[in-house]
Amino acid sequence: MTTDEETITDEPLVDASEDQLHRGHIVRLLVDQVEFACREAPSSVIALTGAWGAGKTSILNIAKAKLRENSSFKLVDFAPWLFSDLASLVAGFFESVKGALPGRKFEGTRAKLSKYSSAAAPLGKVPALVGGPDVSAAIKGLGDLLADTSSLEKKRNSIESDLRKIDHKVIIFIDDLDRLHPEELLLVFKLIRSIARFPNVYYVLSFDEHTILDLLSATDLARQDRPRASAYIEKIVQAKVQIPPLHEEHHEDLFLKGIQSIVKRTGQEISQTEVSDLYYVTRRYLSPWLGTPRSIRKLFTEVRQSWASLAGEVNFHDNFLISFLRIYEPALYNSLSELKSRLTGASFWDFSIKVEPADQANFWKAQLFNYDVPEVRSSNILGVLGKLFSSAAEAETGVKHQRIVKDLTHEKRIESPACFDRYFQLTIPPGDVSDKLVIDGIRGYLGGDSGNVAARRLELELHSNPRVCVPKIHMVIDQVSGGNPLRLIENLSSIHGAIEDDRQFLQGSTADEIEQVVGDLLMRTSADQIEVLLDGVVTPKNSLLLVNLATRLKRSKEEIDWLPLLHAKLEPVLEAEVDKIGALPVESIDREEFRKFLRWGQLYGTEKAKIKAQNFVQIGNWSMRGYLGQLVGERTVYGSSGNVKLVGERSLHDLEEFLDVEFAITQLDGQIGQPMVDLSSLTERPSNQENREAYGLALLATVKGS
Structure with missing residues (x-):
């Protein structure tokens, strides 16, 4: 099925061929009622009713097209809601009637209608006629009108005599009556009912009956009595066609x-x-x-x-x-x-x-x-x-x-x-990133063109708003296939190494998400391309990201064909990074950087890590106390006002993974105090090197004391 823009516009139809709701039977009913009235009655009022938006104007338009096929019908439209006051409404009404009597043949009748209109126009100012409260003024107004020697009745009789002789039927269509104010509506009904009920003149009204009853109920005619308002409509309208609810x-x-x-x-x-x-x-x-x-x-x-x-x-x-x-x-x-x-x-x-x-x-x-x-x-x-x-x-x-x-x-x-x-x-708000921008940027990267405009825009967003951008990459990465992910991985790695821990309760951090994205990119690389990709990816700059990823995959126990290859290529690069770390004062090493050492031990053996650490201590690069402080973990307390990092609760068994306890006690002789009864008090302290060292010494004191 095809469709055009017009299918959801609110413009009324003008032709039966446009009727997508197949309402021809309603049009036929209306046309039949008009034709019947024109045959059987000298004048009549027919109403098309339906809810607002039901398509009344469209049905009127199609019905008018059918009626115009009969040359004995002269159709006229009158829009009472276009007039600014009641007097001009009366004048406009008679202009519409005159419009149905063209040519020199009806020149005299039009002149009579003009005089009749002039005499009737003051009725629009008479309050009682339109439901107003000032009855005395109304009586005086009517008296003034009827005192004229050329009364309304004489003018009307003359017009009726002329209209009985015309050879066509005048059909006046009045749509949207429910747009009128109560006094305007009542005046139109009085015009139709009394003042302009001429022979060979027929009226087709269109309105929402519920609204019309509300309007009439607001006038002095009905005085909030809806049954009375309904009875008044029945007096005005001789035939009614109702648009049924949508099927x-x-x-x-x-x-x-x-x-x-x-x-x-x-x-x-x-x-x-x-x-x-x-x-x-x-x-x-x-x-x-x-x-x-x-x-x-x-x-x-x-x-x-x-x-x-x-x-x-x-x-x-x-x-x-x-x-x-x-x-x-x-x-x-x-x-x-x-x-x-x-x-x-x-x-x-x-x-x-x-x-x-x-x-x-x-x-x-x-x-x-x-x-x-x-x-x-x-x-x-x-x-x-x-x-x-x-x-x-x-x-x-x-x-x-x-x-x-x-x-x-x-x-x-x-x-x-x-x-x-x-x-x-209704747009991408500030602080958000368009999914389309992310997808186009990924395509630019995978296509090998990191200078691509979309790729450059994605890079800017990645560095300025990683918390939003990285999850989006993770979300849409499956929608982009093929290509070489090396440049994208390098960009993600640079962010991974610089971003602060933004972990939230029940959610991972941006760094965690980057590791997952890189894992997905490697997973979807074909077997014949993975070694080439790893050769490009495994570099000192990417080592923290890759060692975290390798540790994550090792813990998952998932069988991944290329994981041993990653381990093999990463080991010498990572050990070189560990040796660089070992040349620095251990207290000054960034926690994320120190994690390379821990991950290296977890991947390639904690015994190797113990020996390596002891060597750094013995040659004087690391202090034993500082190393102990780095081994003590930290915990994050989440709250609505932000996250707080405190000293993490660890057991001696946890420390022994990377620490020879006897060697440590020997090195720290004189620094270890008496055993503490309650170590947990230390875990309420902020996580800094000094407090973590204090916790580590207290933990060793329990061993020394025993």
Whole structure:
């Protein structure tokens, strides 16, 4: 099925061939009613009713085209809502009638209509005629009009005599009556009912009956009595054609055409599964808002606009539903943007937030109430929210939902902290990185052109915003195939060696993520290319990254064909790096740099590491106390105000992996104090060289004391 831009515009149709909802039977009903009235009655009023956006104007246009095929019909349009006051509305009405009587033949009749119009125009200023409160002024106004020797009645009789002789039927179409103010509406009805009910003149009105009843109820005629307002309409209208609700097939057809229009506009394919799932959600939850062609097209126009700027950067399903909320529940939509921490799980540390399903239900119930969601539709809106946020799903179902942030980010869901702001900014917000930029940059690197514009932009983002950029590389790397990853690995390695530990609770650090990315790049390299790649990758500059990766892979116990080759190529490079470290005062060595020594020992033997360390101590390069402080670990205490590193709790067994205890006690003779009863007090101290040394000495004191 093909589709054009027009399929989701709100322009009314002008031709039956454009009718995609197959409403020809409604057009036929309306035309039949008009033709019947013209045959059987001297004058009549016919109404086409339907909800706002149901397609009334389109049906009128197609019906007019059918009626114009009959040369005995003269069609005229009158738009009462174009006039600024009631008097000009009356004058405009009669100008429309005159327009149906062209040529010299009707010159006299048009002149009579002009005089009649002039005499009737003051009626637009008479309050009682339009439901106003000033009855005495109304009576006086009517008296003034009727006192004229050439009364309205005489003028009217003369016009009626002329119109009975005309050889065609005048059909006046009045669309959008529900746009009028109450007093304007009442005046139009009085014109049709009394003042201009001429022979051979027929009226076709179009309005939303619910709105018309509201308007009439606001006048003194009905005085908030809707049955009285309805009875008044029945007096005015002799025949009614009602546009039925959209059929299920029409809903589906408009939905699919909207999807196709979006695909055509953006060039982004949407899977059949995704379309089916979204249609189910639309029919289950969105139906109360999408009962007319206009409402459906309005939604798709909004979705198309946002998807045009965010395609490939957000999840289509979530963009569709959040677009719905933006249009039909704007107050609630705006409030969501202020709840990022809660909705994305970033408020983990706020223990005032209760997260059981019952608590979530209370929270969302209050949100819907506070932002004026009608109670009758609150379950629908909660269902929509439940498709976006797990907390709302828990409120709806009463069952806990598991959130996996990595999966949410990979799927670009709104619940991902990395993607949330995009749905409200409708662009890539400051501090974020476009997924497209990352993919294009990776392609530039893998193509061997690190000078490529996209690759250069990615490099800048990597160095300025690694916390955001590296996870994105990890997320999209599988979408880019082939090429040589050497330059990308080198760039990642330079960041790996410079970045501070930014580990977060239940999440790894950026350095961890870089190691995983490099592992993925090596894993996907073909067997005949891996040795060439490793020859380029294994360098002193990349040694910390590679030794961490090799240790990670060794712990995983995963069988990897090229891992022994990596170990072999890395060993001499890493041992040379260890010897460089050994030439420095151990207290001054950066913790990350010292990790090369530890990883080297874990990969190639801790006994070798012990011997190497003892040698550094014996030749005077390292102090035993400083080495001990480097061996003591540290722990991170996570909090909403930031992370704090404290001295890590270690056992003697942990230290013995890299430490000959007897050798250490001998070297530290005189520095080891009495055994401490409670070592844990030292683990509350900040992690620095001095405090770690104190912990190590206290641990050795327990051995010496025993």
